[in-house]
Structures are given as structure tokens and as C-alpha cells.
Amino acid sequence: MTKKGYYGEWGGAFIPEVLYETFKELNLAYEQARRDPLFWEEYVDLMSTYSCRPTPLTFAENLSRHFGGARIFIKREDLNHTGAHKANNVMGQGLLVKRMGKTRVIAETGAGQHGVATATMAAKFGFECTIYMGEEDVERQRPNVFWMEKLGAKVVSVKDGSRTLKDAINESFRDWVTRMDDTHYVLGTVCGPHPFPSMVAWFQSIIGMEVRKQIVKSAGRLPSRVYACVGGGSNAMGIFQGFLDDLEVELVGVEAGGYGLDSGRHASRLASSDGSPGVAQGYMTMFLQNSDGQMLDTHSVAAGLDYIGVSPLLTDLAERGRVRFEAATDKEVMEALDLTMKKEGIIPALESAHALVQVFKEVGGLPPDDAIVINMSGRGDKDIFTIAHAFDDPSWKEFIRNKGAEYEVGK
Amino acid sequence: MKLGNEIQKALEKKKILLMTHLVLGYPSFDVNRRMIDQMVENGVDLIELQIPFSDPVADGPTILKANQAAISSGLKVMECIDFAEEIISTYSIPFLFMTYFNIMYKFGWDDFMDRASAAGIRGFIVPDLPPEEGADYFKKARERDMGFVQIFAPTSTEERMRELSSYSEGFIYCVARKGVTGKKTDFDDKFNSYLSRCRQATSLPLAVGFGIRGREDVDSLSGKAEIAVIGTETIRIVNEEGVDAVGPFIAGLR
Ligand SMILES: Cc1ncc(COP(=O)(O)O)c(C=O)c1O
Helix, strand or coil: CCCCCCCCEEEEECCHHHHHHHHHHEEEEHHHHHHHHHHHHHHHHHHHCCCCCCCCCEEEEEHHHEEEEEEEEEEEHHHHHHECCCCHHHHHHHHHHHHHHCEEEEEECCCCHHHHHHHHHHHHHCCCCEEEEHHHHHHHHHHHHHHHHHHHCEEEEECCCCCCCCCCCCCCHHHHCCCCCCEECCCCCCCCCCCCCHHHHHHHHHHHHHHHHHHHHHHHHCCEEEEEEEECCHHHHHHCCCCCCCCCCEEEEEEEEEECCCCCCCCCCCCCCCEEEEEEEEEEEECCCCCCECCCCCCCCEEEEECCCCCCHHHHHCCCCCEEEEEEEHHHHHHHHHHHHHCCCCEEEEEHHHHHHHHHHHHHCCCCCCCCEEEEEEHHHHHHHHHHHHHCCCHHHHHHHHHHHHHHHCC | HHHHHHHHHHHHHCCCCEEEEEEEECHHHHHHHHHHHHHCCCCCEEEEEEECCCCCCCCCCHHHHHHHHHHCCCHHHHHHHHHHHHHHCCCCCEEEEECCHHHHHHCCCHHHHHHHHHHHHCEEEEECCCHHHHHHHHHHHHHHEEEEEECCCCCCHHHHHHHHHHHCCCEEECCCCCCCCCCCCCCCCHHHHHHHHHHHHCCCCCEEEECCCCCHHHHECCCCCCCCEECCCHHHHHHCCHHHHHHHHHHHHC
């Protein structure tokens, strides 16, 4: 028997003593919720009335024709309230927080999607809310910072370490060890100490449950491949869980290739050979670290994928050969984004566009009878500054210059 | 001599012992040497040597920055072990390693234990290795006559404290309050009742750390705990007043 919270040799709960009782309470609340069918019913009801569940499965007819291979289907997590799959996990944990009687929530965020979702949930449920975000991410995901603040959350810019997602997670833990009595830490992905990987995967499994039915209805068969981008791994685990037992369905996780896997500037823990086993942020997995066990600075154009670790569930699935891992570079991501907007009228988040890259590389080689599914984890509105910059868009620059002039001090 | 016995012996002569802390390689090994020299000179009884880690979640801003500065300067774990060996051969008080689990894990557990043991390290304080994850490792350390000092927190129940005590070696590290290192602690009634809960749960000596800054704090622990732990304050003093201020600071603590 494997130890509780372990997937193969990955996972665990490497937590400081001060949080021991807090985790005991959380485990209990989580296990009770899982045994209680009413909890899941309440969750599904909330997601269908407050968010847009079930999210549609869109046949990407033009892209399919363009590549001339298998039919491409897009699972539209971008149509969730707040614009990404992050809402699934957040609303689920929100219901749990109500059950536990806590009144304050904290969260880390990279892309800001998880932060916006948490701030939204806190507004709806009446919780106090603080969001920790790396300074670099505050700069590149400015629209989400604005919305979090408008939603009533306090956004703390984290200036330590690599100033990205991992540092935001560290700061969230530092808050939690200071104030655990009334506070729940809404971890945003399938990482961290047990029960977070298991719990977040459970809430995200709603994606896979829906899509399995939808694809059979739309394509008349199971997909030959399912693609998802992988930061911490929550949208990937969400959709993969619909097909884990269907061994004929190949599952493909796409990590951030940054400037390329040879550049050393990427965030591919499993697709590259740079990851190695380690323990940080409360769990054991493959980390991007140096030979001394110091975590490295990662890089991706997508803040939500720019992270040193990856879900212990996915490390286990990769080790067992159930999930194949690939990487997409920043440059490829921009091209895929452009094509998807032009062909389908869909604006993917930079994170989700990583999965598109891999689809575009492979789909032409698959027979037209085949269907493949890609998880569109979020929409690209939040990335407007980054995308406009990457496209070097002249009219956008003009707009920014004018706005800048309008706000100049003294005017 | 076993760490516990050594502590007992020191307590025959002193009412309360002092354990100080420093981050290895911060600001440099050279300054570390001078700090340790002044600490020992002024009667410090035990020293925690922290091997820096990039993501020290139990530490507040001062120690966090010290960790990161040391790593940025190119510090290696092997250098920390070599430094410990040099220091331990110079001074007779017990030295412990404080670090995070990944440092030991990545180094190679057995290799790390062998080298630490050869260097003369007496024990380990590893805040992210609870017995649920570390019990097997604790056993291996014991086989080499070293031990893992367990940590009590104000949130620990008495039952939990008893369990932790069974794994601990030498003494118990009682975290004085919730939170991370570096912030002030009020040694008030609530703290006193926490400390008496600690006392009831273990027969091991109690070390109290987090937020101890000066003589007043040490005085208020006297008679209630066996060891006062000074962490962040020494780093702050070195940063702000220079390394020569360490000696007078320590001398003024009791
Ligand atoms: C739109 C979107 N997709 C994907 C991710 C990556 O997270 P995960 O791998 O947990 O799905 C993020 C994270 O911020 C995101 O905002």
C-alpha cells in the first residue's frame, strides 16, 4: 500500500508543525465532502448557475480543415466565469471553507486567473481575501491585478526570490502559518502538500466528466488524443481524469519550453531532462533545481506555467507512461495564438496556447476519422499587454503612449 | 557525550542556556567565523548553523534574504559541511545543522549523514520534515549518534507533543508563537500556559525560539525554559552594527 497522499513515490505532506492541526482539519473536511453526495450536487449546481458549466465542446472546423488531419475539438474552459478553469477549484474550495467556518481566504497567483477567481469567490461568499503575486507577474498581468483589487482583495506583490509563482506560494504559506485559525489557503493547482493535489484534482475532474460525454456525442467516439497545458497541472488533471482508464486515449501534457529546452530558460520539469526529484513547497516531485537542491529561476512567456514544480499526480502518470510530456516555446505559442484567433475567433490564454502548439504539430498526421480534444484552459484577455507587445502592435503602442500622456503627473 | 547529557551538564552551572543561529555564507564564511568566535567567547552554549535553501518557508524576511544572498554568492552545500567541520574542531560546544529537507535529500541522504557525522554535527533542525515523512530518516540519524530536534508549536495538542517528543533528540524546539522567524513575541500569560503544556508533554529540555531579542526576553524565560534561542536578532545586528557588535550583544543577554 502506498502512503496517504502519495502517487508512486511522489507527493506527501512536508508541512511545518504549526500547520499540523490545520491540515488535520482540512483533511477531515475534504474527506467528509467527498463522502457526501450533497456536496458534489451543491458544487455542480453552483457551477451551473454562477459559472457556465457545463462548458461547451467546440468543433474547430476551420483549424481541422487547415491541418487536414483529425477533427479538433476544443473544451471551452475559457467560458468559465472569470475566464479560466481556475474557477472550478476555487468555488469548490469556497464551499469547503464555508463548511469549515473560516472567514478569510488567501491565495497565490501567477497569471492572475487563480487570484481573480479567488477574489470573486471571496466577494460572493463574504470572505476577507489576500492574494500573493510575484512582482514580475504583477507587471505582466496588470489587468488581473486591477480586477482583484476592484473585487475587494488585497494584492501583495512578492519581491523575493524569482518574483514569480513559487515565491507567491512561499509567501502564502508564511501568511498561513501566522494566521491559520480563521484563514484557509486556497492553493490554485494540483501541487503542494496532501490533500491539495487530490482535492484540486477532484474539483477539476468536472472537466473530464463533461468532456467524455460531449466528445462521444459530437464525434461518435473517444478521442485518440487529449492535450492540455501543464503549469502545476490542474487543468490537465481535470481533463485527463475523464480518460485515465481508456488506455486507447493518449494523454499529452504540454509544458513551457520558454526560449527552448536547450536554452536552460524554460519551465519544463518533465519534458526536458533538467528536472530532478526534490521536496519543496510541501511536496515531493520533479523540480527544476541545481545539483545542490536550490530551486532555479524558470522562464515562460505564460506566467501561469512559469513554475519550478509539477503535480505529483502527473509525475507519477509520466513515470508510468500514461501521460506523454512535450514542450512549446514562447515563439511557437505566439504563432499558434495568431492562427487560432484568425481561424476560429477564439482568443486563448498564453498558457492554453501551449497545448495548441502541440496539437498543430501532430494533428495533420492523424486520420480524418480521428478526433482529438484540447483543453482551452482560459481566455487571453488578461494577456493583452504581453500579446500586443509580442506582436509589436503599432496602434496599441500609440494608445499606450496617449494614455501615458493623459496620466502624466501635473496634468 | 549525548547531546541531552551535555545540555544537562551545562545546566548545572547556568540557569538558562543560549543557542544562537547563523546563516552559513552570509554575509561570508569569514564573517561567520568572527561571529562564532564572539558567540563562544561570550558564553553561548549551542549554535545552529543554517545551510541556506532557496525557498525557506518557515523563515521571515531577514533570514530569507540572508539565505538568498548566500546562494547568489555561489555558496555550495559541501562548503557548508567543510566549514562546520573546521568550526567544530575549533570549539567544544555542540553545533547543529538547521536546514530544509531538500538540501539533505538532494545531497544524498546517507552521504549527507556520513559527512555531517564526520564533521561532528550533533543534531538537525528541519522545519519541513515532520515525523510522518521523516521517521525513517530520524532512525538513520540515531544510528549515527545524531538526532532530529522536534518542534512544538502553540497549535500542537498535548497528544501531538507527546508523539513528537518520542522522536526528539537532546531537546525540544518550542516555537514561541505562530508565524515565521523575525517578528516580535509577547511572552505573556498565553505564552506561559503554552509553555507549561510543553513541559507536561515531555521530559526533554525546552528551547524557546522566535522573537527573542534581548535581555528582557531571556530573563522572562529564565526558570521556564532551559534554552533561549536567538535567531534573526544577531543577523540584524551584523547587518546594521557590524560583526563586532555581536560579542557585546551576547554578553548582555544574561
Ligand atoms: C489559463 C490558465 N491555464 C493554465 C494555467 C496553469 O495551471 P494548471 O497547470 O494548474 O492548469 C493557468 C495558471 O495560472 C492559467 O491561468
